[in-house]
Amino acid sequence: MAAGPALVASELRKTYGRIVAVESLDLEVAAGTVLGFLGPNGAGKTTAIRMLTTILPADGGSFTVAGVPHSRPAKIRRRVGVLPESAGYPPAQSGEEWLCYHAELYGHSRADARRTARRLLADVGLAERGSTLISAYSRGMKQRLGIARALVNDPDVVFLDEPALGLDPMGQAQVLELIGGIARERGATVLLSTHVLADVEQVCDRVVILNRGKIVAEGTVAEVVRKAAAARHGRVRVPPEQVERALTALAGTDVLAHGQGRGALGELELSLPAGVEVETAATTAISRLIAAGVPVLGFSLDGGRLSDAFLAVTEDA
Ligand SMILES: Nc1ncnc2c1ncn2[C@@H]1O[C@H](COP(=O)(O)OP(=O)(O)O)[C@@H](O)[C@H]1O
Numbered sequence: 065m066a067a068g069p070a071l072v073a074s075e076l077r078k079t080y081g082r083i084v085a086v087e088s089l090d091l092e093v094a095a096g097t098v099l100g101f102l103g104p105n106g107a108g109k110t111t112a113i114r115m116l117t118t119i120l121p122a123d124g125g126s127f128t129v130a131g132v133p134h135s136r137p138a139k140i141r142r143r144v145g146v147l148p149e150s151a152g153y154p155p156a157q158s159g160e161e162w163l164c165y166h167a168e169l170y171g172h173s174r175a176d177a178r179r180t181a182r183r184l185l186a187d188v189g190l191a192e193r194g195s196t197l198i199s200a201y202s203r204g205m206k207q208r209l210g211i212a213r214a215l216v217n218d219p220d221v222v223f224l225d226e227p228a229l230g231l232d233p234m235g236q237a238q239v240l241e242l243i244g245g246i247a248r249e250r251g252a253t254v255l256l257s258t259h260v261l262a263d264v265e266q267v268c269d270r271v272v273i274l275n276r277g278k279i280v281a282e283g284t285v286a287e288v289v290r291k292a293a294a295a296r297h298g299r300v301r302v303p304p305e306q307v308e309r310a311l312t313a314l315a316g317t318d319v320l321a322h323g324q325g326r327g328a329l330g331e332l333e334l335s336l337p338a339g340v341e342v343e344t345a346a347t348t349a350i351s352r353l354i355a356a357g358v359p360v361l362g363f364s365l366d367g368g369r370l371s372d373a374f375l376a377v378t379e380d381a
């Protein structure tokens with residue numbers, strides 16, 4: 065693939081009547097990235113994917129996929145692989161027959177299509193089940209077959225819309241491992257839409273969080289957690305007789321503290337100020353305590369996980 069971003073979108077927009085499904089979406093995804101495309105139901109993930117894969121015309125904005133401009137949809141379609149949100153599978157075909165059919169659609173000869181189908185079945189852990197009718201596949205097997213189908217044209221950019229949805233933990237783990245492999249072994253770029261945060265933390269290099277058609281956070285998982293300022297509450301443990309002194313020591317800072325001694329345990333609850341890096345606020349609080357001669361017996365921050373950040377940026381204002 066040519067150097068440059070695998071995916072660029074600029075002010076991409078789609079409305080359904082009065083519903084703004086996607087509002088001015090800007091994206092730039094480097095080649096080889098596994099991008100987590102996160103958001104609650106109705107955030108606009110599927111609509112964005114349908115536009116970027118040229119299934120649905122945009123109302124405004126522009127995009128390129130693998131360097132191909134949106135004005136050349138047929139060319140884009142040859143460069144992308146898609147696992148749609150509710151993929152349908154022909155029950156009366158075997159997995160191998162169905163993959164062969166799709167490989168032939170992309171111009172493979174019959175023999176070549178069969179080779180491709182067998183290789184992909186092996187890649188997704190279905191080598192032994194290729195001749196089984198799809199109607200006998202479990203949901204997890206169908207999702208893996210759908211991912212194999214998305215790879216049939218050796219795409220530069222793979223769009224997977226909620227691939228782990230409805231799978232049991234075992235099925236989810238298999239699908240996620242597969243997705244990691246697509247980027248690593250094929251050098252493809254993957255856009256993984258999901259509302260399952262654990263998926264993103266496990267396989268994604270970067271994450272975009274959508275809410276009501278707009279990006280509300282983006283970056284690496286660590287950056288998003290930090291920017292969303294999820295960890296806003298913490299706890300310090302001090303000797304119970306030191307609680308008052310600790311409160312006095314913190315009184316001059318912008319860390320709000322309240323606390324009490326309970327038996328052998330003194331505990332202060334801290335609220336860290338918004339707009340200050342969590343690490344900075346926490347460090348300030350602890351150094352104040354130490355400077356005041358208060359022994360710090362324990363310190364913990366709530367949150368600090370992607371799930372907290374997700375809630376912080378998607379909850380209704
Ligand atoms: N075909 C459609 N007709 C009308 N409204 C739609 C249609 N598809 C999606 N929407 C609306 O657009 C918004 C975004 O939907 P969608 O892209 O499916 O979000 P997500 O995939 O993040 O759940 C929602 O409010 C949804 O109800």
Ligand SMILES: [Mg+2]
Pocket residue numbers: 109110111149225
């Ligand atoms: Mg969707």
